[in-house]
Amino acid sequence: MGxxxxxxxxxxxxxxxxxxGGVAFxxxxxxxxxxxxxxxxxxxxxxxxxxxxxxxxxxxxxxxxRTDLGQGAYSVQAALIAEELDIELDQVRVDPGMPSPAYYxxxxxxxxxxxxxxxxxxxxxxxxxxMDVLMKFLGMQVTGGSTSVPDGYEKLRTAGAVARxxxxxxxxxxxxxxxxxxxxxxxxxxxxxxxxxxxxELAPVAATIRPVTNVTLRDPSEWRLLGKPMRRHxxxxxxxxxxxxxxxxxxxxxxxxxxxxxxxxxxxxNGFDASAAENMRGxxxxxxxxxxxxxxxxxxxxxxQAANAIEFDWGPAPYPPEMDxxxxxxxxxxxxxxxxxxxxDDGDVETALxxxxxxxxxxxxxxxxxxxxxxxxxxxxxxxxxxxxxxGTQIPRFxxxxxxxxxxxxxxxxxxxxxxxxxxxxxxxxxxxxxxAVEIAREMKGTPVxxxxxxxxxMIHDFxxxxxxxxxxxxxxxxxxxxxxxxxxxxxxxxxxxxRQGLSLPGPDxxxxxxxxxxxxxxxxxxxxxxxxxxxAPISSWRSVGASSNGFFHDCFLDELxxxxxxxxxxxxxxxxxxxxSRKVLEAVGEMSGWGSDLGPKRGRGVAxxxxxxxxxxxxxxxxxTDDGIKIDKVFVAAEVGRVVDPVNFDNLVKGGVIWGLGxxxxxxxxxxxxxxxxxxxxxxxxxxxxxxxxIEVRGLENGSKIRGIGEPPVPPAAPAxxxxxxxxxxxxxxxxxxxxxxxxx
Amino acid sequence: xxxxxxxxxxxxxxxxxxxxLWVLRDELGITGPKYGCGIAQCGACTVHVDGVAVxxxxxxxxxxxxxxxxxxxxxxxxxxxxxxxxxxxxxxAQCGYCQSGQIMAAxxxxxxxxxxxxxxxxxxxxxxxxxxxxxxxxxxAVKTAxxxxxSA
Numbered sequence: 001m002g003x004x005x006x007x008x009x010x011x012x013x014x015x016x017x018x019x020x021g022g023v024a025f026x027x028x029x030x031x032x033x034x035x036x037x038x039x040x041x042x043x044x045x046x047x048x049x050x051x052x053x054x055x056x057x058x059x060x061x062x063x064x065x066r067t068d069l070g071q072g073a074y075s076v077q078a079a080l081i082a083e084e085l086d087i088e089l090d091q092v093r094v095d096p097g098m099p100s101p102a103y104y105x106x107x108x109x110x111x112x113x114x115x116x117x118x119x120x121x122x123x124x125x126x127x128x129x130x131m132d133v134l135m136k137f138l139g140m141q142v143t144g145g146s147t148s149v150p151d152g153y154e155k156l157r158t159a160g161a162v163a164r165x166x167x168x169x170x171x172x173x174x175x176x177x178x179x180x181x182x183x184x185x186x187x188x189x190x191x192x193x194x195x196x197x198x199x200x201e202l203a204p205v206a207a208t209i210r211p212v213t214n215v216t217l218r219d220p221s222e223w224r225l226l227g228k229p230m231r232r233h234x235x236x237x238x239x240x241x242x243x244x245x246x247x248x249x250x251x252x253x254x255x256x257x258x259x260x261x262x263x264x265x266x267x268x269x270n271g272f273d274a275s276a277a278e279n280m281r282g283x284x285x286x287x288x289x290x291x292x293x294x295x296x297x298x299x300x301x302x303x304x305q306a307a308n309a310i311e312f313d314w315g316p317a318p319y320p321p322e323m324d325x326x327x328x329x330x331x332x333x334x335x336x337x338x339x340x341x342x343x344x345d346d347g348d349v350e351t352a353l354x355x356x357x358x359x360x361x362x363x364x365x366x367x368x369x370x371x372x373x374x375x376x377x378x379x380x381x382x383x384x385x386x387x388x389x390x391x392g393t394q395i396p397r398f399x400x401x402x403x404x405x406x407x408x409x410x411x412x413x414x415x416x417x418x419x420x421x422x423x424x425x426x427x428x429x430x431x432x433x434x435x436x437a438v439e440i441a442r443e444m445k446g447t448p449v450x451x452x453x454x455x456x457x458x459m460i461h462d463f464x465x466x467x468x469x470x471x472x473x474x475x476x477x478x479x480x481x482x483x484x485x486x487x488x489x490x491x492x493x494x495x496x497x498x499x500r501q502g503l504s505l506p507g508p509d510x511x512x513x514x515x516x517x518x519x520x521x522x523x524x525x526x527x528x529x530x531x532x533x534x535x536x537a538p539i540s541s542w543r544s545v546g547a548s549s550n551g552f553f554h555d556c557f558l559d560e561l562x563x564x565x566x567x568x569x570x571x572x573x574x575x576x577x578x579x580x581x582s583r584k585v586l587e588a589v590g591e592m593s594g595w596g597s598d599l600g601p602k603r604g605r606g607v608a609x610x611x612x613x614x615x616x617x618x619x620x621x622x623x624x625x626t627d628d629g630i631k632i633d634k635v636f637v638a639a640e641v642g643r644v645v646d647p648v649n650f651d652n653l654v655k656g657g658v659i660w661g662l663g664x665x666x667x668x669x670x671x672x673x674x675x676x677x678x679x680x681x682x683x684x685x686x687x688x689x690x691x692x693x694x695x696i697e698v699r700g701l702e703n704g705s706k707i708r709g710i711g712e713p714p715v716p717p718a719a720p721a722x723x724x725x726x727x728x729x730x731x732x733x734x735x736x737x738x739x740x741x742x743x744x745x746x
Numbered sequence: 747x748x749x750x751x752x753x754x755x756x757x758x759x760x761x762x763x764x765x766x767l768w769v770l771r772d773e774l775g776i777t778g779p780k781y782g783c784g785i786a787q788c789g790a791c792t793v794h795v796d797g798v799a800v801x802x803x804x805x806x807x808x809x810x811x812x813x814x815x816x817x818x819x820x821x822x823x824x825x826x827x828x829x830x831x832x833x834x835x836x837x838x839a840q841c842g843y844c845q846s847g848q849i850m851a852a853x854x855x856x857x858x859x860x861x862x863x864x865x866x867x868x869x870x871x872x873x874x875x876x877x878x879x880x881x882x883x884x885x886x887a888v889k890t891a892x893x894x895x896x897s898a
Contacts, residue, residue, distance in 0.1 A: 069841060236826075240818070240822060241778025244777065299772040299773065300781075301768035302764075373790055652880065652883065682787040689873075690876075692872075693879075
């Protein structure tokens with residue numbers, strides 16, 4: 001189907017669903033063109049062609065609205081534009097731009113809708129359309145859900161093509177040569193006589209003509225940049241210490257601050273005594289803020305030292321102080337009243353279980369910190385009629401709104417400058433640090449305040465990954481898996497997260513069973529039920545969200561059933577798989593790993609599969625049971641992403657995702673005692689170290705019709721593949737993360 | 747007190763017990779060395795003192811007796827050190843935040859061992875944490891850097 005038809009159909013669907021669904025404002029917003037955020041700040045001589053491309057006397061700037069969290073988003077977004085614009089990546093500047101409602105993220109809302117990614121039927125597409133309107137209404141410029149590539153794949157290439165054709169029209173007007181005789185390359189329009197007009201020269205003319213929007217995107221076979229190894233535009237800066245991250249950023253006249261917050265997340269501050277801190281060297285100001293105190297000094301270290309010298313009277317935690325209370329709340333959630341979603345109920349599970357030899361198991365997954373290596377920070381300067389914010393964030397629009405609310409400054413007078421971040425993994429979907437910096441900076445109007453968290457504050461106040469529990473029941477028959485009934489209980493991540501933004505969740509939280517219910521297996525009796533546990537500790541999206549726990553639950557219990565049936569773990573998964581492209585990833589890891597060959601004594605091999613964010617991913621892990629513990633030898637990964645836009649970045653992200661999944665499964669958890677997180681730094685929250693890192697072989701498959709992002713999908717299958725491998729090597733079935741509670745690792 | 751960083755002399759007026767890291771970052775504006783943990787667990791703050799890799803977050807500035815080299819002094823975008831060139835060639839970085847420390851650790855290590863085995867690399871590089879999981883590329887880049895340093 002051509003592009004024009006797709007857009008027309010989607011527009012129609014969105015319109016009609018909007019009437020039926022009563023989201024009239026969403027439809028209104030949809031029909032109203034997004035304001036072009038670059039218009040406001042235009043200087044004379046500059047021309048704007050689309051919100052993604054800016055050309056002025058300085059050159060060509062590609063605006064990449066999705067934040068680069070280390071996943072290479074800026075480079076990939078720039079390449080998508082440059083491919084069609086006919087410009088080389090070393091000829092452009094890349095700028096995340098100012099937040100604007102034109103940068104809504106449609107791919108994120110699509111995955112939030114309760115339809116399997118494998119289901120592209122009319123109904124699924126139309127409901128995704130409703131979500132699209134909703135996202136536009138919210139004006140979400142969000143980076144998350146592995147959506148930067150899917151979201152930008154058409155939008156950014158189209159932006160590049162519209163810009164190119166408009167520049168050609170401008171060149172035609174200027175030169176008198178018909179458009180049909182013009183070509184474009186290397187940032188210029190080439191005339192038949194061999195001369196050229198650069199985009200920069202053409203910009204003022206292009207600004208005066210109607211943009212040419214009737215464009216056809218190039219076939220992938222014609223691509224110059226995409227699909228081939230690219231050099232990330234930030235790679236030299238990141239290898240020479242010259243890239244300024246948020247925590248490195250400087251603003252003239254800036255002071256340094258840190259905070260000390262109630263270590264019981266969200267608890268009150270009853271009082272504090274800062275007399276020892278006030279007289280310490282370099283301390284400028286001590287400001288009470290929501291739930292704690294901000295300390296301003298002339299140096300970050302001095303601010304941290306002073307903050308540590310303050311004595312506090314903290315209030316209790318608004319959640320159970322000990323872990324027993326958390327697990328008990330989850331255990332009590334498996335009842336009909338707390339069913340959040342039962343999106344799958346194939347066959348007749350109850351009848352199949354009745355009187356059968358039922359296999360049962362309970363699984364657990366702990367709270368986990370995001371703990372990107374760069375602690376969170378923000379610089380805020382408050383003036384009477386303007387606020388500037390410099391920070392690394394995944395949610396610049398929310399930041400803008402929250403800052404406007406806190407300061408009383410008009411929304412449009414809040415300027416959010418998005419900076420490079422040293423990792424996120426979901427951490428920067430929160431903006432508490434900005435709110436706190438505003439609370440401090442509004443007491444020092446005109447002075448830019450840079451708030452940097454200490455590592456300890458960051459880890460203790462990291463809204464962690466959800467805690468979760470699953471209970472599985474199953475029956476095997478004639479060497480096959482016959483019945484699979486899985487219940488998963490967790491608090492709602494999305495409700496907790498949206499609640500902090502003053503929003504409520506419209507409808508059930510499908511993340512509670514994401515990574516479990518939509519798995520494309522055909523099991524005769526197959527039921528997936530999500531139970532919503534009460535709110536416990538505040539939680540947040542953590543790389544792969546619901547699937548980070550559920551992928552482990554779903555695949556490991558399936559492995560238990562397959563083993564009980566006496567079937568081969570890979571063969572039985574392949575037999576049960578109804579979705580062709582998913583079967584192909586299982587077959588790929590089978591072939592890559594030489595599945596079935598003899599590994600020798602004390603060794604084991606485990607396979608796991610998880611479809612998350614629309615990406616079917618299979619992993620095989622090989623381990624050795626050494627005298628010092630389990631050693632992870634090798635991992636094989638295959639993932640179906642429709643199209644690999646940048647093979648180098650793809651390989652790096654997949655390996656990183658596997659290491660992330662394995663490392664946390666091995667040895668990480670956040671536990672609460674007396675309401676306080678017991679892990680406050682990397683000595684207690686280790687993750688994987690280089691010597692533990694296995695060799696990882698990666699294959700990207702391109703059979704699917706939709707392009708998908710790869711930031712998160714490699715995570716969910718890693719833990720179950722490791723647990724299944726440990727079982728194969730040792731006979732020990734581990735049903736709780738982190739696994740080092742039950743077995744040692746080298 | 748006097749401090750020589752990347753060949754340049756500085757006079758700083760700070761407490762003797764302020765960690766070198768914060769003198770570099772907040773007093774001298776040299777931000778290549780990163781703050782990650784403050785307790786010598788992550789290695790993001792690694793710099794060279796007299797050519798040897800140290801954790802600047804744990805080193806009181808008053809105890810620094812020799813010249814300090816940070817990532818900015820190891821090589822520049824226009825004149826990359828062999829280790830930096832290998833990091834670029836293998837496109838090691840994801841978020842890149844730990845890589846200043848990784849590169850400084852590798853450069854110091856390769857000074858003492860220019861033909862490391864895989865096991866040597868594991869031992870030398872495991873004290874530096876990478877949350878993005880760039881370890882496979884770090885291994886490859888260290889090998890490439892070693893090869894280039896040997897033939898240099």
